[in-house]
Amino acid sequence: MHEMSICESILSVIERQAAAQEFSRVRRVRLEIGPLAGVELQALRFSFDVVTRDSIAEGAALEIIDMPITAWCMPCARSVEVRQRYDACPRCGSHQVQITGGEELRIKDMEVD
Amino acid sequence: MCNVCGCASGEVTIGGHAHDHGHDHSHAQDHRHGHGHDHHRDHHHPRRDGLTHDYGQGPAHAHAPGLSQARMVRIEQDIMAKNAEYAAANRAALAARATLALNLVSSPGSGKTTLLTATLERLKDRLPLAVIEGDQQTDNDAARIRATGVPAVQVNTGKGCHLDAHMVGHALEHLEVKNGVLFIENVGNLVCPAGFDLGEAHKVVILSVTEGEDKPLKYPDMFHASDLMLLTKTDLLAHLDFDVEACIANARRVNPRLKVLQLSAKSGAGMEGWLGWIEAARAMQTIGQEG
Numbered sequence: 510m511h512e513m514s515i516c517e518s519i520l521s522v523i524e525r526q527a528a529a530q531e532f533s534r535v536r537r538v539r540l541e542i543g544p545l546a547g548v549e550l551q552a553l554r555f556s557f558d559v560v561t562r563d564s565i566a567e568g569a570a571l572e573i574i575d576m577p578i579t580a581w582c583m584p585c586a587r588s589v590e591v592r593q594r595y596d597a598c599p600r601c602g603s604h605q606v607q608i609t610g611g612e613e614l615r616i617k618d619m620e621v622d
Numbered sequence: 623m624c625n626v627c628g629c630a631s632g633e634v635t636i637g638g639h640a641h642d643h644g645h646d647h648s649h650a651q652d653h654r655h656g657h658g659h660d661h662h663r664d665h666h667h668p669r670r671d672g673l674t675h676d677y678g679q680g681p682a683h684a685h686a687p688g689l690s691q692a693r694m695v696r697i698e699q700d701i702m703a704k705n706a707e708y709a710a711a712n713r714a715a716l717a718a719r720a721t722l723a724l725n726l727v728s729s730p731g732s733g734k735t736t737l738l739t740a741t742l743e744r745l746k747d748r749l750p751l752a753v754i755e756g757d758q759q760t761d762n763d764a765a766r767i768r769a770t771g772v773p774a775v776q777v778n779t780g781k782g783c784h785l786d787a788h789m790v791g792h793a794l795e796h797l798e799v800k801n802g803v804l805f806i807e808n809v810g811n812l813v814c815p816a817g818f819d820l821g822e823a824h825k826v827v828i829l830s831v832t833e834g835e836d837k838p839l840k841y842p843d844m845f846h847a848s849d850l851m852l853l854t855k856t857d858l859l860a861h862l863d864f865d866v867e868a869c870i871a872n873a874r875r876v877n878p879r880l881k882v883l884q885l886s887a888k889s890g891a892g893m894e895g896w897l898g899w900i901e902a903a904r905a906m907q908t909i910g911q912e913g
Contacts, residue, residue, distance in 0.1 A: 511783050511814040518701050530695055540701075547817045547843050594842045595875040604878070616697040 512552040515614070516560040522616055523566050532621035535566040539618050543576040543611035545594065569619075578611030635778040636793050637764075705818055708787035712821025715794060716804065721750075722904040723804040725822035727844055729837075730810030732830045733854050733887060735763050738805055740887035742770045744897055749904075750802030754793045756785040756809045763807065773797055784814040787821055803900060812841040823907055824849040831855050831862055835869040842876040850881045850899060857886040 523535055538557075542548050550573060557571050580591045582598040583605040589598055591606065598606050700706070716723050728734050735755075742751055753774040755763045764776035775793040777785060785808050797804070806822060808815040816825075827848035829837055832855055838845040845851065851873050853866065870882050883899065885892025 511817070514782065514786070515701055518704060521704070522697065522699055522701070526695060526697060532693075532695065536692055545843070547813065594846055595839070604875070614701045616699050616701060618697055619695045620692055621695050622692050 512549060512556040513560065515548065515553065516556040519557070519616060520560055520564055520566060523619070524564070526619070527565055527621075530621075533565060534622040535569040535619055536622065537570045537572060537620040538566065538616065539572045539574060541574045541576055541613045541615045541617050543613040544578050545608065545611040546614040548614065574617060576611060576613050578608065580606040580608050580610075582606045635776075635780075636789060637775040637777075637796050702817070705787045708791050709819040709821040712787055712791050712794060715791070716821060716823075717907075719800045720908055721752075721799050721802050721804050722900070722907050723806060723820070723822040724900070724903075725806045725808055725815070725820050725825045726828060727808045727812070727815045727825055727848065728810060728828035728830075729812050729833060732810070732828045732833065734807055734810065734828055735766055737828060737852070737854055737885075737887040738807055739766055739770050740890075740893065741805070741896065741900075742767065742772045744893060745803065745900070746770065746772055750799050752797040752799035752802065752804050754785075754790060754797070754804065754806045756789075756807060758782070758809060773799070779809055782809070783811050784809055784818050785820060786818050790820045803904060812837070812844045816841075816843040816847045824903060826850045826852060828852045828854055829869070829873075831859055831864040831866070831869075835865050836872055838869070838873040838876050845873050845876045845880065848877070848880065850883065852896060853882060853884045855886060855888070856884050856891060857889045 519538065519540075523538070527533065527535075542550070542553075553573075554571055561567050561569060577590050578592065579588055580596075580598070581587075582589050582601065582603060584601050584603045585598060587600075588609065589600060589606065591599065591608075594608060595604075596606070597604050712723075726734055726738065738753065742753070745751060751772045753764070753767045753772055755761070755767060755774055755776045756779060757763055757776070758779055758781070761776035761778070764774040767774035775796045777789050777793050779785065779789070785806065790806060794804075806820055808820075812827075825844075825848040827844055827850070829851060831853060834840070838851075851870075853869065859866070866884070873880050873882065881899070883892060883895050885896055887893070
């Protein structure tokens with residue numbers, strides 16, 4: 510359900526940018542969303558359409574850039590890719606891994622008129 | 623939605639007040655595009671009768687005349703940045719009051735309010751206390767808290783599934799607690815509240831033994847975001863097949879730093895450990911601030 514409030518935040522950023530950068534229409538929005546951001550993409554797309562109705566972003570295409578989940582493995586002393594929070598290091602099997610990426614929830618850029 | 627504070631107004635109530643956007647910001651900065659973009663649409667004032675604030679969703683309209691050529695605009699902005707700003711402001715306000723804030727999170731029905739009232743009864747003669755209660759609807763829980771004599775502000779989130787830092791900041795304006803502890807009872811939901819920093823010192827996740835041992839694996843974000851897990855309703859263990867060790871092991875898989883305490887608000891078993899943790903957390907917080 511909080512996909513709706515995330516979309517409201519996105520729209521708020523868009524409207525602020527519209528004022529600062531002087532554009533009147535948004536054609537495309539690109540988001541970077543990590544798998545650990547807790548966002549359901551289908552719900553986000555649905556909410557985006559609802560929230561942007563009657564706004565300068567109405568009808569804008571929503572593009573989502575997949576991000577990997579990265580972690581720092583202490584025994585290996587290197588960055589590895591994992592699939593979920595409690596995964597072991599895929600190289601050495603240790604659980605001494607610290608998540609370093611995958612929680613992103615960012616607006617990367619927009620195509621505007 | 624207000625462009626300045628970004629809150630979706632309309633269906634949230636804080637302590638009976640419709641949240642009225644009475645902040646002193648000037649909108650001039652946001653209106654350099656200078657077209658008819660009035661804000662009254664966002665500022666519903668549905669209720670204002672005491673200690674409940676109302677937020678909701680105003681439709682967003684923006685009309686900008688102008689450019690027609692498509693171009694790319696780099697944003698590189700964290701979508702949660704605004705919540706993070708409010709959380710930082712709350713944290714500063716709480717630090718100035720030397721007050722420890724704990725964000726209590728759990729599924730609905732885990733016994734958060736029962737545990738909280740039992741905790742307040744035991745602490746209220748030792749420390750100044752206050753409570754912010756988050757629920758979608760009703761102020762039943764705030765009434766249960768106030769029955770203990772501790773001041774409480776109810777925040778009704780309307781359709782929202784979590785408290786955010788902005789709501790908590792406004793609720794805080796109605797509480798005078800100093801040198802004490804603020805308990806924030808979040809909306810019963812193991813998913814969304816994990817993603818919203820309210821400015822608390824610690825998230826405390828409450829899991830009752832009538833739930834599954836594998837809940838930490840099913841809802842890892844919340845157990846990862848918390849510093850303490852309270853395993854509650856332990857008085858019922860004799861009647862259940864709940865595997866305490868497996869549950870704790872699952873939680874630690876998700877969050878190796880997680881501290882775990884077992885207790886029963888009903889029998890009182892384990893309550894002293896929880897109170898000790900609160901006092902220790904409070905001491906840790908004030909140590910850094912006195913110098």
